[in-house]
Amino acid sequence: MNQDIHIDIDSLIEPVSGYDRPENEPILEPFRYLEAIPGNNQGVRTRFLIAFNTLYFHIGHKELLDSIGEIISIFHNSSLLIDDIEDSSEYRRGVPAAHTKYGVPLTINCGNLMYFIALQKAQITLPDLYKRLNPSLEIDMDKHKFETSQILIDEMLNLHHGQGLDIYWRDYLPKDQKDLPLIEDYLSMVKDKTGGLFRLSIKLLGLFSSRETRDLIPIANLLGIIYQVRDDYMNLTSTKYSHMKGIKGEDLVEGKLSLPILHCLRHSKESPVHELLYTTKSSDERKAKIELIADSIEYMKDVSGSLDFTLNLLHSYHGKVKQMIAATAEENADDSLLLQIVDQLCNL
Template identity: 30%
Template sequence: MTSVTSLFASVEADLELMTENLKNLVSARHPILFAAAEYLFGAGGKRLRPAIVLLAARATMPHQALSSYHRRLAEITEMIHTASLVHDDVLDESEVRRGVPTVHSRFNTRVAVLAGDFLFAQSSWYLANLDNLEVVKLLSRVIMDLAEGEIQQGLNRFDTSLSMDAYLEKSYCKTASLIANSSKSAGLLSRVSSQLAEDLYHYGRHLGLAFQIVDDILDFTASDEVLGKPAGSDLKSGNLTAPVLLALEEKPYLEKLIEREFAQTGDLEEAIALILESRGISRSRELAAQHSKAAIECLSNLPASEARQALIDIADYVLSRMY
């Protein structure tokens, strides 16, 4: 399987610079928050979201140098993503993420909440200083969507009547909104046409949905070591994802197990077995493939370039994670 970092070769130097800038942007006047942020940005995440911003910038300005505004947009995107992860881990009471201790488990919950708040505030400040009202609106909407997605997920725990449309809307808010709106913002900073800006938005939207669906499949098919958390942990917490919703159509007893919140010994293991026996996983793979294909089609109006090809390869990579 292709390494995701190899897809970023054309913007690797940009990403390294971004990581150093992020550490410096978090003020040393707050030593605990600085330590938390340095830990976060040094934790070796995939940096997928800022990489997409930088690639979209290079794809829309193939013969020009990256502007300071594009670089700052990539930093803001990673700040928003990281802040949301810190808060998600607190809400989910996760001790590890990708095998690394979470901020609240390494420091404490108070520091984690403050670090997340601080990063959201920092991102808003630097966003305002881009002096582009449309980009400010797009990224501000992302922060609202992240909160909305978390609220939807909390309210719909163990709700077997949840529709696929509601699941996709929640997935858009929690994952795809940031990729979609930051991709579009990169195009706006390049002063592309309104049509091309919309194409970049829909590329990010479809890519983000494919990414989330694949993540939800891996919750059932990957090992604890690969996930960095126990397999089936989303289901255990009552977060019903695409494989579960599709399995419910075939396995009526699964509904009973979910609605009693796996209260009896062996309930969770039985539920996972039912999902794996059903076509829930295979149908989810088909759904992810549809969104990946749609994402690639959205790039057809971009001129051929190394950056455009990398954006296409990222959509293919998202699917390859399933196998």
């Protein structure tokens, strides 16, 4: 029996302003799945946001801080969805990575979509909220909307540039020692890739604060480097990391050029690390070489000194960033939440 089907074409062709879709859409499942998994570092990015605000910016509206924190969280979790695919990671935070559950195509689309949702929230939600919370202020809304979107765009560019270098060095690892990146090259890449979330905190807080502060971007850059150097060290030495990642020495298995691995390759010509990275063609092949992975970590610990180099660099940067924080704070920073978090990160 044929039935007439009425389609309301008028509603379909109405213009749509921005992304206004139901939050429970199935295409966002990979993001919601990852978002629900507790992080490895007890919400360290939110704690950094609060710590920066307490010491430098003094924004008193919790609603505004929560909105900034949400944007940073969306940006971060979106990058993790894509990162796990690019690294062929099977686990994230101790559970299967989103793409292993929802598939690569949907997870890529979801991660990219959430980047733009974060951008839209920064461009529209933040300025509107700031105006509502400060009705007595003369606010140039167009200027604030442009500046918030520019902040997100700048850091998305930095993230993808840094991540691109990280992938390139991994997938096209130079066979000639002299062609390997310098340690300074690696740290510059990290500044782009990992420093972005710290710069986002500082830039957004600064835009919506009435206080004048010194240039804090160098602190954000160094904190990003500290965070990644610590992660590089823990990836090869921590049993907790091994459990959360689902494998010991994940960076070695991925063929990643982390700081201790790069140091080892630059300061030795024959080692288990060379054998693992140059004679195996895939992460699956490397994963099966359990003894060679253990030998590589032992070599970096006892022979090349690469793990000590990484730990010493972390401690050196720890002292440097404490000096920078003390020099830029208008009040005594010794007991500040910011220094407490930095001390906890560097206390290995």
